[in-house]
Amino acid sequence: MVLLAANDVLELIALMKAKLDALAMTSPGVGSVRHLAGVLFTTLAGVRSLHVPYKSAGASIISVVANESQWTFAPIGAPLPHVRAGRLRALAVGGDKRVPQLPEVPTAAEAGVTG
Numbered sequence: 001m002v003l004l005a006a007n008d009v010l011e012l013i014a015l016m017k018a019k020l021d022a023l024a025m026t027s028p029g030v031g032s033v034r035h036l037a038g039v040l041f042t043t044l045a046g047v048r049s050l051h052v053p054y055k056s057a058g059a060s061i062i063s064v065v066a067n068e069s070q071w072t073f074a075p076i077g078a079p080l081p082h083v084r085a086g087r088l089r090a091l092a093v094g095g096d097k098r099v100p101q102l103p104e105v106p107t108a109a110e111a112g113v114t115g
Helices: 009-018 033-045 057-065 080-084
Strands: 024-027 050-053
Touching: 009 033, 024 033, 024 057, 033 050
Parallel strands: 024 050
Antiparallel strands: none
């Protein structure tokens, strides 16, 4: 999820390449699944990002809503109210298929990031 000028995953990657280490990724802690998903994403995309760990998943989502951090990975349920209210922008979903909750949001592979 991201609250930036990026409208899709490729635009996020371009922003990250243009602003090395300026865009912060948040997670609910070092070594959490969401942290590791972010590390995998940055590795596959060939970019870097500052990692900002929080003590909980909820706090990490609120960090992005408040623009203290700029992007995160999250299970669909936690950020969904913020996405529907326009406070967050979902750029992609994991998995092989789009999710029924956000049918307009592409999968990561459809968005240009494979693996």
